[in-house]
Amino acid sequence: MNNNLLRGELVRLTAENPEVMAANFTRWNQDTGWLRFLDTQPPLMPSEKKWKEWLEKDMERASLDNFFFAIRTTESDTLIGFIGLFDLFMQHGDTLVAIALGERQYWGKGYGTDAMRIMLRYAFSELNLRRAGLIVFDYNPRAIRSYEKAGFVHEGRIREVIHRDGKRYDFLYMGILREEWLANGNMTS
Amino acid sequence: MSIDTQLFEGKLIRLAPIDHEKDPEVESRWTHDLTLSRALSRKPAMPQSVVQIKKKYEAIEKEVEEAKNIFHFTIRSKEDGRLLGYIRIEGIEWNHGTGSLKLAIGDPAERGKGFGSEALQCMLQFAFNELNLHRMSAVVGEDTPGALRFFVKHGFVEEVRRRKALLRDGQVWDSIHLGILQREWLDLSKERVDHE
Numbered sequence: 001m002n003n004n005l006l007r008g009e010l011v012r013l014t015a016e017n018p019e020v021m022a023a024n025f026t027r028w029n030q031d032t033g034w035l036r037f038l039d040t041q042p043p044l045m046p047s048e049k050k051w052k053e054w055l056e057k058d059m060e061r062a063s064l065d066n067f068f069f070a071i072r073t074t075e076s077d078t079l080i081g082f083i084g085l086f087d088l089f090m091q092h093g094d095t096l097v098a099i100a101l102g103e104r105q106y107w108g109k110g111y112g113t114d115a116m117r118i119m120l121r122y123a124f125s126e127l128n129l130r131r132a133g134l135i136v137f138d139y140n141p142r143a144i145r146s147y148e149k150a151g152f153v154h155e156g157r158i159r160e161v162i163h164r165d166g167k168r169y170d171f172l173y174m175g176i177l178r179e180e181w182l183a184n185g186n187m188t189s
Numbered sequence: 190m191s192i193d194t195q196l197f198e199g200k201l202i203r204l205a206p207i208d209h210e211k212d213p214e215v216e217s218r219w220t221h222d223l224t225l226s227r228a229l230s231r232k233p234a235m236p237q238s239v240v241q242i243k244k245k246y247e248a249i250e251k252e253v254e255e256a257k258n259i260f261h262f263t264i265r266s267k268e269d270g271r272l273l274g275y276i277r278i279e280g281i282e283w284n285h286g287t288g289s290l291k292l293a294i295g296d297p298a299e300r301g302k303g304f305g306s307e308a309l310q311c312m313l314q315f316a317f318n319e320l321n322l323h324r325m326s327a328v329v330g331e332d333t334p335g336a337l338r339f340f341v342k343h344g345f346v347e348e349v350r351r352r353k354a355l356l357r358d359g360q361v362w363d364s365i366h367l368g369i370l371q372r373e374w375l376d377l378s379k380e381r382v383d384h385e
Contacts, residue, residue, distance in 0.1 A: 040282055040284075040285060041282070041284075089231050089232075091356065092354060092356045094355075130353060130356065130361070131351075131353055131354060155351055155352060156347075157348060157349065158326065158348050159346075159348060159370065160370060161287050161324060161368075162285055163284065163286060173351060173366070175354075177352060177353060
């Protein structure tokens with residue numbers, strides 16, 4: 001039995017009060033470079049008050065379709081980003097994962113990969129899902145490398161679906177099956 | 190093509206508004222064959238009462254009006270006006286010029302007669318020549334090979350296979366994402382005109 005399902009080597013996944021996440025989201029969402037890696041929607045620049053309202057409303061939703069975590073470093077307990085499941089279909093055992101590190105100084109150092117490994121362990125050994133997938137934009141090679149390291153396999157590309165700076169970019173779909181995750185020796189680690 | 194043209198008319202069908210009086214009973218009947226809702230959605234398939242369908246229509250029209258990123262039309266026979274199905278473009282992202290297609294011919298006995306093909310071509314013309322979208326997407330399950338063949342026949346390209354994403358009847362199936370670009374559709378329609 002792993003009694004520390006939410007703890008990895010560099011980070012742990014936590015639940016935070018709405019006001020804590022609202023303050024971070026408000027700050028992170030003013031970083032449009034970050035936002036362009038995360039979302040296709042144009043920036044809305046919501047206020048901190050609006051974020052708090054959304055997050056409070058979110059808490060009222062059934063917990064079974066709301067798997068959202070903050071990411072904190074184990075070293076200094078700094079809140080650096082978030083990770084969560086969406087489009088989760090329990091009856092099919094399938095989910096999508098979304099992750100973002102709002103604190104740029106933690107990019108490219110393994111923090112995101114570590115958080116993703118924890119999320120997959122949770123998805124496969126707590127939720128007993130059969131697979132997990134994600135969407136990443138083709139102009140984000142740093143994220144693609146991280147997902148490959150975490151065990152995700154390329155499943156195809158949605159062509160020319162993003163239009164930014166007068167250019168067209170693709171969505172890459174990646175996925176990992178339960179049996180692939182098990183074959184990587186994850187259950188014993 | 191003349192500017193004075195009927196975008197929503199094929200040879201056999203036309204795209205038309207919802208009829209709140211007559212349609213709910215027909216669509217409620219369709220939903221009692223779960224095959225259709227299984228083909229259209231990954232959510233658990235459930236039959237829908239007439240009242241539930243009426244509420245759904247109201248929700249659709251509200252969404253069309255407020256969200257402005259969805260178009261929903263019924264498919265009707267030109268011959269006698271009977272309801273054959275529906276077609277919609279949803280999830281439009283105007284800044285990227287993208288959207289997704291959903292198409293349903295309700296009664297299994299009405300399938301394979303070319304109604305869906307005509308409805309799809311009307312909708313693609315609408316998407317690319319009127320809405321000026323850049324691409325359209327569609328998602329089909331590996332458990333409905335007919336739907337996959339249908340979209341491929343109309344020029345959609347298989348783009349993604351989300352492996353084993355569906356679990357049905359004790360079997361796993363891929364979820365297949367398809368796409369067609371505006372320029373691909375325009376080239377294909379040029380070919381069609383050349384042939385005629």
